[in-house]
Amino acid sequence: MTLVVQKYGGSSVADAECVQRVARRVAAAREAGHDVVVVVSAMGDTTDELIDLAGRITSGPAGRELDMLLTAGERISMALLAMAVTELGHHATSFTGSQAGLVTDAAHGRARIVEVAPARIRTALAAGSVVIVAGFQGMAQDTQDVTTLGRGGSDTTAVALAAALGADLCEIYTDVDGVFTADPRIVPTARLMPAVSHEEMLELAAHGAKVLHSRCVEFARRYGVPLRVRSSFADDVGDDPLTGRGGTRITSTTEGRTDHAMEDPLISGIAHDRSQAKITVVGIPDKPGAAAAVFTALAGAGCDVDMIVQNVSAEATGCTDISFTLPASAAKSALDALKGVEESSGFLGLRHDDRVGKLSVVGAGMRAHPGVSATLFSALAETGVNIQMISTSEIRISVVVHVDDLEAAVGAAHTAFGLDSEQIEAVVYGGTGR
Amino acid sequence: MTLVVQKYGGSSVADAECVQRVARRVAAAREAGHDVVVVVSAMGDTTDELIDLAGRITSGPAGRELDMLLTAGERISMALLAMAVTELGHHATSFTGSQAGLVTDAAHGRARIVEVAPARIRTALAAGSVVIVAGFQGMAQDTQDVTTLGRGGSDTTAVALAAALGADLCEIYTDVDGVFTADPRIVPTARLMPAVSHEEMLELAAHGAKVLHSRCVEFARRYGVPLRVRSSFADDVGDDPLTGRGGTRITSTTEGRTDHAMEDPLISGIAHDRSQAKITVVGIPDKPGAAAAVFTALAGAGCDVDMIVQNVSAEATGCTDISFTLPASAAKSALDALKGVEESSGFLGLRHDDRVGKLSVVGAGMRAHPGVSATLFSALAETGVNIQMISTSEIRISVVVHVDDLEAAVGAAHTAFGLDSEQIEAVVYGGTGR
Known part of the structure; x- marks a missing residue:
């Protein structure tokens, strides 16, 4: 059995219709014969709205409480996505970061992943379930408090799970078609790169390319996780993740460039x-x-x-x-x-x-x-x-x-x-x- | 040290200003020299909005996922209240139902409390912290999944914690002044009862009085928890919970009626x-x-x-x-x-x-x-x-x-x-x- 990890950002799950669109993509990957683990961000502007609410109460929230507040957003989107996948006839189970075994240090707001112990995910996959995991969050090893991973946290969650589970591919879904040779908004002749190496992607991300956060690329490079960046809004829903050619593949060599x-x-x-x-x-x-x-x-x-x-x-x-x-x-x-x-x-x-x-x-x-x-x-x-x-x-x-x-x-x-x-x-x- | 458990419903924490008003009440109880544990519901209509969202995706959500979705609401209000109490100069720590030790059966949507194991609450109280707990939720004993307690669940959480912690009083804050001799909307001459027995309150609640849910009263009667129902909007913020006279006291005898x-x-x-x-x-x-x-x-x-x-x-x-x-x-x-x-x-x-x-x-x-x-x-x-x-x-x-x-x-x-x-x-x- 092959295993695919898919990550969907906030704009991909902004409302009920978007959640249903994502569910169709998840169902298609399952129907193509893969085990599927999905990492999901909070819906649309939820996180910003929660930060606003906190700002109306205090100018300096305790990190522990701010993390507890912000992680509510992913709980909402992951439960809704599990319902939407179930509605399409597949069994789905959602897990918080803590339930998924994302163990971090206790640096609230910018926690680092210490260990991934995905026992519950493995059990659910073995039982034939699609697994939905809240991105951006974990549980502190010493205090057992809920933590957030900070910038790029959901992408990093996906790559960390892919590494721990030995996934065949980690797909990062976003609202653009992939990685371009330059930002198409300022270079209209920019073209989609079908493939790029981890090293190159790391340099691009660290120096301003916003499609992936350098932290997630660094993690993927270290653990040799093959990545693919693609759009959740494209019409290639039935496209098999492992053999499909849309988006940009990021691999440890430039092997993807055979064409x-x-x-x-x-x-x-x-x-x-x-x-x-x-x-x-x-x-x-x-x-x-x-x-x-x-x-x-x-x-x-x-x-x-x-x-x-x-x-x-x-x-x-x-x-x-x-x-x-x-x-x-x-x-x-x-x-x-x-x-x-x-x-x-x-x-x-x-x-x-x-x-x-x-x-x-x-x-x-x-x-x-x-x-x-x-x-x-x-x-x-x-x-x-x-x-x-x-x-x-x-x-x-x-x-x-x-x-x-x-x-x-x-x-x-x-x-x-x-x-x-x-x-x-x-x-x-x-x-x-x- | 005396211990007071306070429960605030959704209308009491409907927006940032309400949360701050509740925080002043919590701070006053702490300043009166009590240990304070606060149980809080989701803000205003949050729970209904989440149910709506789920309804747009499926007509029959899995209980496990619906519970995961709904418990996000209390996570938000408890973190905000902890911030607001901290802003008033008191240390505050929030706990989910699972962190607070609310162990239930696995009946999603209407779980029964099996055991209360409030070790983390005791540690936080001993460290001088005000403790804020998410109402309405727990963790299933066998599956370790998140559960909700169903109707009257937040009141029941408060009474269960008061019983487990041996609290001196459990205060249920709501948007009315207490329990009246009849519904003041249909009997203008109805008056506030200063005291009523658990038994009487149970009959009143079971037969239509909406101010308390009969499940919570039954729990209080069984474990002899003294209750007090009062308004979070009244101007008696500085009133000591144990000696103050506002609201309605519900006790195992009619001892509160000495006057x-x-x-x-x-x-x-x-x-x-x-x-x-x-x-x-x-x-x-x-x-x-x-x-x-x-x-x-x-x-x-x-x-x-x-x-x-x-x-x-x-x-x-x-x-x-x-x-x-x-x-x-x-x-x-x-x-x-x-x-x-x-x-x-x-x-x-x-x-x-x-x-x-x-x-x-x-x-x-x-x-x-x-x-x-x-x-x-x-x-x-x-x-x-x-x-x-x-x-x-x-x-x-x-x-x-x-x-x-x-x-x-x-x-x-x-x-x-x-x-x-x-x-x-x-x-x-x-x-x-x-």
């Missing part, structure tokens, strides 16, 4: 991110320990720094500038933390710029092709886009530009790397039948 | 019930086994029969008529069940009347006063009300009348037993300070 392996592109896709800010520490002494003081202060304030660039020191003053990017929402606490070490670390001032955007070019093919940066920089130069910062990994190049230049930069890079659909549409779509 | 013991009334109150129907089995052979066949059929259909009257048999035919009352909602299945035994039990026909009302006069003083029926029947006769059926218990007389006569009958009985407030207001209100 166009000969033309494996250098670059898989372009991600962009408008949510960051840039802070520059001006005139900091270029000597051992100065930069450490700055970043120790930031770490102490819980700031998640992304790119860091240190200028060449000015010989006359022995001072340099250090620029870094971080989520714009963390900029205020970062600036406060830095002001606290202004005297001890001896820098002259701080500059803060939240009008920045980040563009990232990702592709496993980059490893063997040294010319990628040159192609990117030329394309941006021809478009008149000034580069403020650069950082690279083995399979990614990221640049920070003025936010007003971001869309033009993404479009130029997409064209420069041959990703536009006019150029290779025949190859890609010929294979997928979509 | 007017000398004038202990013969009759405590008048209940009425419009929700019943009367069915008459016409011309049934007056021989052993015939009546048994009828009531066996009714029991098989799950019909909860209340009053039963059998006429004197007509000598000519050897046949009699049997009339009984039952909840109007069960009349159809009762009629169907009876038609199934029409031939075997040999009756001639069925009559169904849903235009009936029941009036019940309740009072512990009745035991020593044989004249009560005479007073009631005279009062009804003077008002021109015809009595259709009569039944009695040790401390109650009930009569069935035409539904159009019901209000006049309740008013006449209230006056005849000296319950009108003009007559005894000074004695009662002089004592309670309300």
Whole structure:
């Protein structure tokens, strides 16, 4: 027996009709002969409404109580989905995170999964039941309190269950068709990627592609869980999860690309991110320990720094500038933390710029092709886009530009790397039948 | 340390402001020096809305899934109340029915409490926390599935916890001031009873008084839990639960009536019930086994029969008529069940009347006063009300009348037993300070 884990997000179960649509998809997978475990988010805006309610009562809810409140949303959607699947003639059983064996640490609001002990799920599957599990939640190992997993929590629940149960596939259903070579809203010629590696997807997700959260991809990579991202609104309901070709497959190698392996592109896709800010520490002494003081202060304030660039020191003053990017929402606490070490670390001032955007070019093919940066920089130069910062990994190049230049930069890079659909549409779509 | 259990119904926590009002009451009880356990229902119409949602998906939801769905409501209200109490400077911890140790049987939708094992509550109380518990829910002993307790479930949760924890008092907060001598909407001279015995309250609740469910009163009587019914909307927030005098106290004796013991009334109150129907089995052979066949059929259909009257048999035919009352909602299945035994039990026909009302006069003083029926029947006769059926218990007389006569009958009985407030207001209100 093959086992498929499917995850449906809040927009996929926004109302009773949506729940019924999802149930038809679940029933089809069951009828195709698979065991099916479904992970479901809270309906539509339920979670936001619950957060609003809490906000009317207190500005600082205890994490334990906020988690208890928010997990009510998934209880509602999972019970409704179980009813809808039953209505289609299949036995269905719903489980909370705690009942499903999602054991976490006690960090309320951002709990980490410690262990998955899905005994009740295995029993229900063996009895022929479809299993519906509440996403985003677990139970703390020590306190037995209900926890939530924080951002990307439902996707991560699905991947963790798929890993623990040895699933053949974990499908992440969402409201878009899959992973594109760039955001189709700003690059109309962007095309659906039929397949991408875990590594590439991780870089795309970490640098702004919103279709999957990097935490879920990281988990999938570590445990070798094959993923597939597809739309719950598409008309491919009867499509067998294991052999169907819609959406984007994310696998440990690029094996899924057999249909166009000969033309494996250098670059898989372009991600962009408008949510960051840039802070520059001006005139900091270029000597051992100065930069450490700055970043120790930031770490102490819980700031998640992304790119860091240190200028060449000015010989006359022995001072340099250090620029870094971080989520714009963390900029205020970062600036406060830095002001606290202004005297001890001896820098002259701080500059803060939240009008920045980040563009990232990702592709496993980059490893063997040294010319990628040159192609990117030329394309941006021809478009008149000034580069403020650069950082690279083995399979990614990221640049920070003025936010007003971001869309033009993404479009130029997409064209420069041959990703536009006019150029290779025949190859890609010929294979997928979509 | 004294322990007070408080229960707040859905209308008491209908929105964020209501939750804050309840929190002030909880905080006041804590500040008066008591340990406090709070049982809370779902907010306002939440439960009805969830049932609606399920109805849009299926006409016959599995009990297990419906219970999972409905228990989400109390999770929301309990977490919000815990936040609101914390906001007032007291530590508060919320527990689901399962976490609170409410162990039930597996009868989804109408589970019975099997055991209360409140270890986590005791630990939280010992740590100085106010404890908030979700009403209406528990966990099935064998399956570990979430269950709901059905009608009166939140009141019953409160009484069960009070019994298990050895509470000094269980307060049931509602949207009326307490238990009245009759429904003030139909008897404007009805007055608040400062005290009533468990037995009397049980009769009143079982026969139409809606302020408490008979299941909760029965539980309180069995375990000797002192109850107090009061309004969450009254302005007596600072009133100490144990010594305050508002609302109605329900105790195992009438000890709470010390302030007017000398004038202990013969009759405590008048209940009425419009929700019943009367069915008459016409011309049934007056021989052993015939009546048994009828009531066996009714029991098989799950019909909860209340009053039963059998006429004197007509000598000519050897046949009699049997009339009984039952909840109007069960009349159809009762009629169907009876038609199934029409031939075997040999009756001639069925009559169904849903235009009936029941009036019940309740009072512990009745035991020593044989004249009560005479007073009631005279009062009804003077008002021109015809009595259709009569039944009695040790401390109650009930009569069935035409539904159009019901209000006049309740008013006449209230006056005849000296319950009108003009007559005894000074004695009662002089004592309670309300």
